[in-house]
Amino acid sequence: MATIKDIADVAGVSLATVSRVINNGPKVGDATRERVKKVMEELGYRPNANARALVTRKSASLGVVIAELLDPFFATLAHGIDAVARRQNVQILMSAGSIEKQTELKAIDTLLQHRCEAMVVHSKALDDKTLVEFAAQVPGFVLINRYIEDIGHRCVWLDNVAGGQTMARHMLSQGHKKFVVVSSKYQIDDPIQRLSGIRKELALSDIELPESHIEFSTPDQEGGEIAMRNLLARGIEFTAVLAYNDAMASGAMTLLQDHDVNVPTDVSIIGYDDVLLAKYCRPKLTTLHYPVEMMATKAADLALAYARGDVPDPSVTYKYTPTLVKRDSVMNRHAGQST
Incomplete structure (x- = not known):
C-alpha cells in the first residue's frame, strides 16, 4: 500500500506538501497540487481517515x-x-x-x-x-x-413529564375518568417520567391511578398485548388506555379488538412517539409526536x-x-x- 513518503518521492515534493494536498491546506500551487493528486491516483493511495483527524483536529x-x-x-x-x-x-x-x-x-x-x-x-x-x-x-x-x-x-x-401530562390531559378533556396504563418494564427515565406526568395531571382532577391499573411489559407490540391481557384478567373497568409508546398501544389495541372491544367506541387509546406505525393502525392512533x-x-x-x-x-x-x-x-x- 502506498504511503505519503511514496507519493512525495514520485511527485518530487516534500512530505509537508503531500500532507497539505491531502488536507486541502494552503501554500501549494495549482500545478503542484494536481501533480500530487495524479500520483496519488496512480499509486492507488487512500488517505487514512483517523490519521487525517489527528492532523486536522477535525x-x-x-x-x-x-x-x-x-x-x-x-x-x-x-x-x-x-x-x-x-x-x-x-x-x-x-x-x-x-x-x-x-x-x-x-x-x-x-x-x-x-x-x-x-x-x-x-x-x-x-x-x-x-x-x-x-x-x-x-x-x-x-x-x-x-x-x-x-x-x-x-x-x-x-x-417526558410534560408528555405524560399531555396524554392524560387530552383524555380528561374528552370526558374520560377511568384509566389504565401500559408501560415499559425497563425502569429507566422515560417510562418513569411519563408515568409521573400522567399521575400529576390526573391528580389535578382528583383522579387516583392505583398500582393495579398499571401493567409493565416489554416496550413492543407483544408487550402491549400481554399488558392488556393482564389488565382485562383483573376485571378492571376503564375507558382510557395510556400507552408508553405506539408499539405497546398497537398491541393493546389488537388484543382489545380480538376480545370484541371496540376502539374507540368502548375504549380509547393514546400512544407516544408518532412512529410510522401510528398512521397505519386501524383506527389510526392518536399519539404524542416525539421530534x-x-x-x-x-x-x-x-x-x-x-x-x-x-x-x-x-x-x-x-x-x-x-x-x-x-x-x-x-x-x-x-x-x-x-x-
Missing part, C-alpha cells in the same frame, strides 16, 4: 450508540444523524447498547478505539458519573434522550461542532417538548366523536 467519523438497530424509533434517530454526517462529509460508526450497562460500555469503548472525537450516545443503563467522565474524555460527546445537569449543554432531551429526527440532527451538529473546537454557548440547553397528534383512537365521550 472528527473524521461520528460515533453513534443507540439502543436497538431494528426499532423504528431508533431507525428514525439514525436517519437524522446520517443526514448531518452526509452534509458534513464524515463517516458514521454505529453500535447498539441494548439498554444494558456492559453492552453500552463496550459500544462506547469500540468508538473510542476508532478514535471517534464526536459521538451521539443514547444511554439508559450507564450512571451519570460514568457518562460525565466520558464527556470529559471525548471532545464531541453528546447525549441524546437524556439530561444530566453537569453536562446539560451536551444533552439533547425530551420533556426524534429533529433532535438527532441537533445532537449530531452539536457533537461535530464540539469535536472541531467550535464550542457552542454552554448556557444553552436543548430541551424538546412532545406535541399531541389527534387521529381516530380516542372517543370524545361528551360528543360521541373520535379525536
Whole structure:
C-alpha cells in the first residue's frame, strides 16, 4: 500500500506538501497540487481517515450508540444523524447498547478505539458519573434522550413529564375518568417520567391511578398485548388506555379488538412517539409526536461542532417538548366523536 513518503518521492515534493494536498491546506500551487493528486491516483493511495483527524483536529467519523438497530424509533434517530454526517462529509460508526450497562460500555469503548472525537450516545443503563467522565474524555460527546445537569449543554432531551401530562390531559378533556396504563418494564427515565406526568395531571382532577391499573411489559407490540391481557384478567373497568409508546398501544389495541372491544367506541387509546406505525393502525392512533429526527440532527451538529473546537454557548440547553397528534383512537365521550 502506498504511503505519503511514496507519493512525495514520485511527485518530487516534500512530505509537508503531500500532507497539505491531502488536507486541502494552503501554500501549494495549482500545478503542484494536481501533480500530487495524479500520483496519488496512480499509486492507488487512500488517505487514512483517523490519521487525517489527528492532523486536522477535525472528527473524521461520528460515533453513534443507540439502543436497538431494528426499532423504528431508533431507525428514525439514525436517519437524522446520517443526514448531518452526509452534509458534513464524515463517516458514521454505529453500535447498539441494548439498554444494558456492559453492552453500552463496550459500544462506547469500540468508538473510542476508532478514535471517534464526536459521538451521539443514547444511554439508559450507564450512571451519570460514568457518562460525565466520558464527556470529559471525548471532545464531541453528546447525549441524546437524556439530561444530566453537569453536562446539560451536551444533552439533547425530551420533556417526558410534560408528555405524560399531555396524554392524560387530552383524555380528561374528552370526558374520560377511568384509566389504565401500559408501560415499559425497563425502569429507566422515560417510562418513569411519563408515568409521573400522567399521575400529576390526573391528580389535578382528583383522579387516583392505583398500582393495579398499571401493567409493565416489554416496550413492543407483544408487550402491549400481554399488558392488556393482564389488565382485562383483573376485571378492571376503564375507558382510557395510556400507552408508553405506539408499539405497546398497537398491541393493546389488537388484543382489545380480538376480545370484541371496540376502539374507540368502548375504549380509547393514546400512544407516544408518532412512529410510522401510528398512521397505519386501524383506527389510526392518536399519539404524542416525539421530534426524534429533529433532535438527532441537533445532537449530531452539536457533537461535530464540539469535536472541531467550535464550542457552542454552554448556557444553552436543548430541551424538546412532545406535541399531541389527534387521529381516530380516542372517543370524545361528551360528543360521541373520535379525536
